[in-house]
Amino acid sequence: MSSLIISVIQTNIHWEAKAANLQMLEEKILGIKDKTEIVVLPEMFTTGFSMNPELLAETMEGATVQWMKKIAAQKKIILTGSIIIEDDGNYYNRLIWMLPNGQVGYYDKRHLFAYGDEDNHYTAGTKRLIASVKGWKINLLVCYDLRFPVWARQTPGEAEYDLLIYVANWPEKRVHAWKTLLQARAIENQCYVVGVNRVGKDAKDIVYSGESLVADPMGEVLYTKKDVEDIFTITLEKSHLQAVREKLPFLKDADNFQIIIGKE
Numbered sequence: 001m002s003s004l005i006i007s008v009i010q011t012n013i014h015w016e017a018k019a020a021n022l023q024m025l026e027e028k029i030l031g032i033k034d035k036t037e038i039v040v041l042p043e044m045f046t047t048g049f050s051m052n053p054e055l056l057a058e059t060m061e062g063a064t065v066q067w068m069k070k071i072a073a074q075k076k077i078i079l080t081g082s083i084i085i086e087d088d089g090n091y092y093n094r095l096i097w098m099l100p101n102g103q104v105g106y107y108d109k110r111h112l113f114a115y116g117d118e119d120n121h122y123t124a125g126t127k128r129l130i131a132s133v134k135g136w137k138i139n140l141l142v143c144y145d146l147r148f149p150v151w152a153r154q155t156p157g158e159a160e161y162d163l164l165i166y167v168a169n170w171p172e173k174r175v176h177a178w179k180t181l182l183q184a185r186a187i188e189n190q191c192y193v194v195g196v197n198r199v200g201k202d203a204k205d206i207v208y209s210g211e212s213l214v215a216d217p218m219g220e221v222l223y224t225k226k227d228v229e230d231i232f233t234i235t236l237e238k239s240h241l242q243a244v245r246e247k248l249p250f251l252k253d254a255d256n257f258q259i260i261i262g263k264e
Contacts, residue, residue, distance in 0.1 A: 018047060040080055040165060044084060044093065141167075199228065
């Protein structure tokens with residue numbers, strides 16, 4: 001059974017200052033001494049949770065994607081996190097999945113945070129992205145998606161994926177929900193969950209306590225850190241995942257369902 005080594009970067013984010021954030025994150029990533037295979041950055045890691053896509057959006061050929069390509073190749077890692085992207089006249093909160101060979105996948109945030117006006121500035125995605133690494137299947141989601149369990153739900157029977165990754169800017173005032181739902185997603189889907197959140201205060205005076213979290217398939221917390229910047233590397237074991245699923249074959253008893261995407 002294979003293992004998977006993941007590094008989470010819990011960091012403050014300079015408000016709408018892309019160059020400063022890229023410089024800061026480059027130093028953090030290149031400074032990771034432990035062997036790692038996947039490095040996870042927070043949501044909108046170049047800007048903070050900004051509603052100014054007209055001013056800040058880049059294309060898939062832009063500076064940040066090129067920076068991710070450079071860092072992934074130099075460090076020989078998979079690098080992921082979300083940024084503001086303009087594509088075909090629409091703005092997306094897009095998670096980029098950058099491989100060390102320069103190949104790229106992406107996931108557009110499905111559930112836009114209407115409470116924070118995100119739905120008036122961005123276009124919702126319509127497709128999930130489940131990546132494959134060393135025999136692991138990884139479901140990649142963004143922040144507010146966490147509140148909607150059907151979007152992440154394994155289909156009945158054979159598991160579609162082994163690891164859920166959420167990248168976020170999740171405020172401290174609702175962090176109890178963040179921690180609870182991350183553990184719930186792990187338990188109900190019998191998978192590992194990695195949630196990476198930011199720390200600090202943004203220009204809207206919203207405070208973020210981080211509390212990035214790694215949970216195993218039983219929902220047991222393997223890592224969390226509050227209020228401070230942190231870089232943490234952890235090895236996830238496929239053998240533990242398989243043992244849980246074999247001992248407790250709950251997925252086979254799940255309800256059948258269908259997700260229909262569209263407007264009324």
